[in-house]
Amino acid sequence: MLTGRDGSSVVIDHLCDQVIEQDMAVACFYYDFASREAQSPTNMLGSLLKQLLSGLGAIPVKIVQKFRGQKKAIGGRRLQLPDIVEMCAAVTSLQRTFICVDALDECVPRHRLEVLGALGQILRGSPNTRIFMTGRSHIRGVVERELGERTTSVSISSREDEIVTYLHARLGKDTNPAAMDGFLENDIMKSIPEEIPETYVPARDPRNRCDSYTDWCK
């Protein structure tokens, strides 16, 4: 079974493998509903810039100057978004660059517009940059609107063989296997592949942080 998050990690791992052989850079970002306030556009784009600069081993003088000067103003302030975007566009032009952004739907809507606008700016300034994104289908319209004709959209859905593989793997890792019986396991293996949910939202459910299904039943 493939979720957007799995898809992102598969793609990022694949790209990281290519980095060894090719001249390219990879930066990634995972949105998380629980951290949405901390994941502001400045922090998100700053994180991408940080990853790209880490690979280069040098810092733009403009950033160094801003860093040293910022302490004089109101006890320190962050690099502003336009500066971050400008630097991202410059750094991504140095080499073939892949940027991966997972779960854009979990980003605050007003932040999403800013981030997509910034990513569009980076693409315009750096034609050899590639951006991979995942998200729920309801944000497809805004993604295509903000990034325009450069965007290709593709639907990802669960494949039956992957669902079975996934269920076997997850059930095998249940931290309380004694609470699982044959009846329930058979029910899970039979009913879940038949009921791919359209409305259930596990990504936003805090219970999905638990590793033992049985713990939650207590």
Added chain:
Amino acid sequence: MSPAFPKLTRTSSTGPKVFRHPTLYTILNSKNQTMSRAFTDNINSFNVSNNIIFTATDDEPKILAWLSPLEPQVRHHDICEQRVDSIGNWLLETKEFKGWYNGSGNGGSNHAALFCYGEPGVGKSYIWYKRLLARNERHDC
């Protein structure tokens, strides 16, 4: 498909995947530790601002931390540990992914963005959900 970029060389065969840009490296190792000019001419063809200047600085760790407190690579490692092997590899074989990866037209800028969309899958919380339903049904009997 892409214009030629300057060759990057890996700084070490072991440890993190750190690569160094040859133009940067050359200039950073010159007597003047600050780059005094733009990158090479072939970089200019990528519409890069030709007056961006890079420098090596001991403040680099502090500056990188200042750029953002977030560490998404940690999240990536967590997700990879949870992921089931082989699931999702088919995505890499789709024509949409290959078209995005390789690029086409306009110097490779067509299909520069790939958006994969879908509804949430049947993850572990859904199994929990089914289990809870099963337990409640038993209690109802």
